[in-house]
Amino acid sequence: MKQQLTQEEIQFIDNYLKNSGVEYIDTRSEVVDHVASEIENRFIENNTSDFYEEFKMYMIQHKKALLKNIHKYRWALDKRILKQVVKNLFHQKVLAFQTLFLVISITLLNTSLIDQVDFKAIHIVIAGSVVFLSLIYPFFWFRKQKISVINRSAVLCYFINYLVFDLVLKIVDDYIFTYSISLVIITWFNISFAFTQVNYFKFYKDKFLLS
Amino acid sequence: MSNSKLYKGSLSIIILKLLTETHKMYGYEITQKVKELTQGELNITEGALYPALHKLEADGFLEVEMQRVDNRLRKYYKLTQAGNKEEVSRIEELERFIETIQGIVNPKPSLG
Structure with a gap:
């Protein structure tokens, strides 16, 4: 039974998120890892290896929450940068x-x-x-x-x-x-x-x- | 995450506590660990977890380390020195809070 996503499947998730407005690579890489980990977990729990089906189900349930997180991230990031600039x-x-x-x-x-x-x-x-x-x-x-x-x-x-x-x-x-x-x-x-x-x-x- | 506002308010304490016990963790790992520890009672959503992690990072309580794992990059979070102090302080605060609420919800019977 397949348990790990291939490079192509990871790239598919990355492209999907990029096209959904997650433009920054550092933010996106964390979300890609989260989605990939969840799909790999579902492979085990659901005894399946159908990547596209699991990906589709996951996005139907979680896309809104994932994208909401990205907008909240911006203020935390600005705060972090300003603190670092003042420190420097x-x-x-x-x-x-x-x-x-x-x-x-x-x-x-x-x-x-x-x-x-x-x-x-x-x-x-x-x-x-x-x-x-x-x-x-x-x-x-x-x-x-x-x-x-x-x-x-x-x-x-x-x-x-x-x-x-x-x-x-x-x-x-x-x-x-x-x-x-x-x-x-x-x-x-x-x-x-x-x-x-x-x-x-x-x-x-x-x-x-x-x- | 469970709808309870009590849980939502405790999310940063949960993250800090988990990171004192485990040297470093990544986002998905935190969600799974919490699920396991609470026997599925507490299910942290991505929408709640990542803003909390980023806020703790922006406040200087967490630092990040990136590693390539299974064809992708993984962002690990670790406690900073300030994060360690914050964890101790927030846990003490939480314990005092629980004690106070306990006194109201389950008052000890008076001897008089």
């Missing part, structure tokens, strides 16, 4: 990059070059790079698969930058002072976001590509 603000590598940024900025402020430096452009390049690289680079690296934690961190990074520069700065009077302070803080966050994403990237690269 005080990591020595992040502090070192932030210090470097401050040293360069202060040096420029004390030279005649300051008039030629467009800090807004620098900020857009830094924030844009974090968001762009976190969305595009992993997309190709993981064979066009999306990783939830990396994609969501890019979205959060974009949202925080947008909030500060497009909303907060439009409602304050002391523009130059607020802008300088905001730029220092947001750059610190952006460096931490980049550092956090690199760490997540390494973790998932090991798990999804090399395993």
Whole structure:
């Protein structure tokens, strides 16, 4: 009696879930394992090896609960990312990059070059790079698969930058002072976001590509 | 999962308790273990289990480890140091709660 699903059957479950809106590979892999384990258990309990029949029965009973879980997952994920980003603000590598940024900025402020430096452009390049690289680079690296934690961190990074520069700065009077302070803080966050994403990237690269 | 709200409120405690006794577990294994321990009385659904696991992970009480098993990836959950402390604290809280409710539901007869 067959007890384990084949690679093709696992792929079938994966494709089905992907087409049902479970877009992130890390989330989907956990659900695929759950569904596959349940079907294998049903093979034993029902003394059968009809994969498609057991899969169909399982989905009729559980699809709603499975997909509901995915939407609940997003908030838990955002919370996890933000906690990690805040924690990484005080990591020595992040502090070192932030210090470097401050040293360069202060040096420029004390030279005649300051008039030629467009800090807004620098900020857009830094924030844009974090968001762009976190969305595009992993997309190709993981064979066009999306990783939830990396994609969501890019979205959060974009949202925080947008909030500060497009909303907060439009409602304050002391523009130059607020802008300088905001730029220092947001750059610190952006460096931490980049550092956090690199760490997540390494973790998932090991798990999804090399395993 | 059983419809009882009492069970739903205890899900994270159940997960933490199981993980103190078993070094690491994956989602489906947790559902089966609970079913076995409660002789089928408590049936945890996917819709309840995974949000609870992800919340505990987001709170820093669980960490994950991934392994390739039987043609697929499996996500194992393990307690962190903070998770161990949380488990002790929540179990104590649960025991106090049970004791209090016991005092109301089954009051000891007074000697006077």
